[in-house]
Amino acid sequence: MTKYKKHERQEILLTRINEDPFLTDEKLADIFKVSIQTIRLDRLELSIPELRERIKNVATEEVDKIKSLSLQEVIGEIIDIDLNAQALSLFIIEEGHVFERNEIARGHFLFAQANSLCVAVINRPLALTKSAEIEFIRQAKLHDKVISKAVVNEMDNNKAAITVESKVDGRLIFKGRFVMYYSNEGDEIG
Amino acid sequence: MTKYKKHERQEILLTRINEDPFLTDEKLADIFKVSIQTIRLDRLELSIPELRERIKNVATEEVDKIKSLSLQEVIGEIIDIDLNAQALSLFIIEEGHVFERNEIARGHFLFAQANSLCVAVINRPLALTKSAEIEFIRQAKLHDKVISKAVVNEMDNNKAAITVESKVDGRLIFKGRFVMYYSNEGDEIG
DNA sequence: CCTCATTTAGTAGTTGGTACTAAAATCAGT
DNA sequence: ACTGATTTTAGTACCAACTACTAAATGAGG
Numbered sequence: 001m002t003k004y005k006k007h008e009r010q011e012i013l014l015t016r017i018n019e020d021p022f023l024t025d026e027k028l029a030d031i032f033k034v035s036i037q038t039i040r041l042d043r044l045e046l047s048i049p050e051l052r053e054r055i056k057n058v059a060t061e062e063v064d065k066i067k068s069l070s071l072q073e074v075i076g077e078i079i080d081i082d083l084n085a086q087a088l089s090l091f092i093i094e095e096g097h098v099f100e101r102n103e104i105a106r107g108h109f110l111f112a113q114a115n116s117l118c119v120a121v122i123n124r125p126l127a128l129t130k131s132a133e134i135e136f137i138r139q140a141k142l143h144d145k146v147i148s149k150a151v152v153n154e155m156d157n158n159k160a161a162i163t164v165e166s167k168v169d170g171r172l173i174f175k176g177r178f179v180m181y182y183s184n185e186g187d188e189i190g
Numbered sequence: 191m192t193k194y195k196k197h198e199r200q201e202i203l204l205t206r207i208n209e210d211p212f213l214t215d216e217k218l219a220d221i222f223k224v225s226i227q228t229i230r231l232d233r234l235e236l237s238i239p240e241l242r243e244r245i246k247n248v249a250t251e252e253v254d255k256i257k258s259l260s261l262q263e264v265i266g267e268i269i270d271i272d273l274n275a276q277a278l279s280l281f282i283i284e285e286g287h288v289f290e291r292n293e294i295a296r297g298h299f300l301f302a303q304a305n306s307l308c309v310a311v312i313n314r315p316l317a318l319t320k321s322a323e324i325e326f327i328r329q330a331k332l333h334d335k336v337i338s339k340a341v342v343n344e345m346d347n348n349k350a351a352i353t354v355e356s357k358v359d360g361r362l363i364f365k366g367r368f369v370m371y372y373s374n375e376g377d378e379i380g
Numbered sequence: 381c382c383t384c385a386t387t388t389a390g391t392a393g394t395t396g397g398t399a400c401t402a403a404a405a406t407c408a409g410t
Numbered sequence: 411a412c413t414g415a416t417t418t419t420a421g422t423a424c425c426a427a428c429t430a431c432t433a434a435a436t437g438a439g440g
Contacts, residue, residue, distance in 0.1 A: 006416090006417065006418090021249075022246075022249075022250075024395090024396065024397090025396075025397075026396080034418075034419090035418065035419050035420080036419090037418070037419055037420070037421095038417080038418055038419075040397085040398085041417085041418080044398095050396070050397055050398080051395095051396065051397075052242065052245075052395095052396070052397075052426090052427095055242075055245055055246055055249045056212075056245055056249075058249040059212075059245050059246075059248040059249040075298070101315060101316075102315075102316065104316075104318065106305070106306075106309075107305050107318065107319035108265070108298065108301055108302035108305040108306065111298055111301050111302070111305070112298035112301070112302065115296070115297050115298040115301070116296075116298065119296075125291060125292075126291075126292065126294075128294065128297065128326065128329065129297035129298075129326050130325070130326055131323070131324060131325040131326065132322070132323070132324050133321075133322070133323045133324075134321060134322050134323075134324075135320070135321040136318060136319050136320055136321065139318065196385090196386070196387090214426090214427070214428095215427075215428075216426095216427085224387075224388085225387065225388050225389080226388090227387070227388055227389070227390095228386085228387055228388070230428085230429085231386090231387080234429090240427070240428055240429080241426095241427065241428075242395090242396095242426095242427070242428075
């Protein structure tokens with residue numbers, strides 16, 4: 001239980017505060033068994049803002065994140081659309097979408113992109129997926145830009161058949177055939 | 191531009207602070223053209239905490255949300271598992287999972303639950319979805335508790351066939367047949 | 381005009397700091 | 411063991427944004 005050296009302590013301090021930004025100087029002084037002044041000097045040298053600033057930052061940052069997450073409601077960004085005919089979307093694979101171990105995208109995000117695109121191309125108050133046959137052909141990896149294309153093959157009064165193909169760098173990674181149910185008013189299915 | 195009456199002012203104060211929790215008493219006093227003391231009395235009567243408390247609340251709330259979202263990495267909570275044989279998971283439909291308009295769950299979350307469950311039941315370093323046939327039988331609504339059951343039908347050296355059924359209150363809402371690819375080391379697919 | 385509610389003023393004390401000065405302790409090298 | 415630099419403490423004054431309290435001023439209505 002020897003005390004850390006300055007440099008050592010500062011490194012740990014950084015990660016500690018990163019993990020838990022809600023730590024006061026007093027608590028930190030307690031943790032490292034040094035005086036409050038030492039902690040303050042450390043923060044000064046590492047230009048770590050004071051507790052209140054840190055909390056404020058968390059509060060404002062996370063408000064932004066929530067906004068961008070509700071944007072993720074429709075997964076992927078629609079880049080071209082020809083209503084009831086075809087549509088294109090772009091989805092960039094980020095940290096949250098992959099298996100930690102190998103950075104391969106989880107299948108359901110690719111499905112979600114395709115599914116969202118089907119909902120979008122059928123622009124109705126109610127559009128639900130009825131069934132789908134899908135195939136994962138190749139892996140998508142972290143930071144890949146996935147371009148998904150949906151083409152409406154058939155449409156009748158309340159159903160549409162849509163095929164979706166997703167590609168990374170022009171290579172097919174996913175394809176699916178979706179049957180969508182839709183209506184113009186708030187009908188019930190099943 | 192007459193001054194508000196007490197009650198009136200307090201109502202507006204409430205909504206104002208709700209909209210923007212980062213307002214100091216000083217700014218609020220300025221807005222309502224009253225003294226700081228009046229604002230403090232108002233907050234006391236309405237039991238609105240002080241600025242710093244409010245900011246802290248925002249920060250902690252949002253930290254919780256982020257945590258529950260990275261937990262969403264595996265969508266749904268696994269409640270029972272018999273490796274390579276079958277597994278059960280629970281997924282509660284929340285605000286972020288439904289269409290705003292009608293509070294019906296987006297299909298890809300139900301798919302994600304099923305897909306995650308398939309990955310979980312095949313407990314291998316690499317387990318990827320190869321293909322799936324799925325059917326959405328009935329809608330799931332906001333706050334529904336969806337129980338998903340995966341049963342492994344066949345397994346060979348590197349593939350498994352799994353059927354999944356999801357129910358709400360015992361009624362079938364989704365079913366799917368998944369083919370999963372897996373390996374014990376970091377092999378490549380395709 | 382009197383009275384009760386409302387508003388404002390002012391003081392002391394709190395938390396979690398900054399900014400600064402200065403003393404004490406520790407360490408490194410000779 | 412001594413010196414000089416580095417590091418750590420100690421201590422003071424000050425700040426924001428309050429709470430908690432007392433007391434005075436200002437309304438508004440009967």
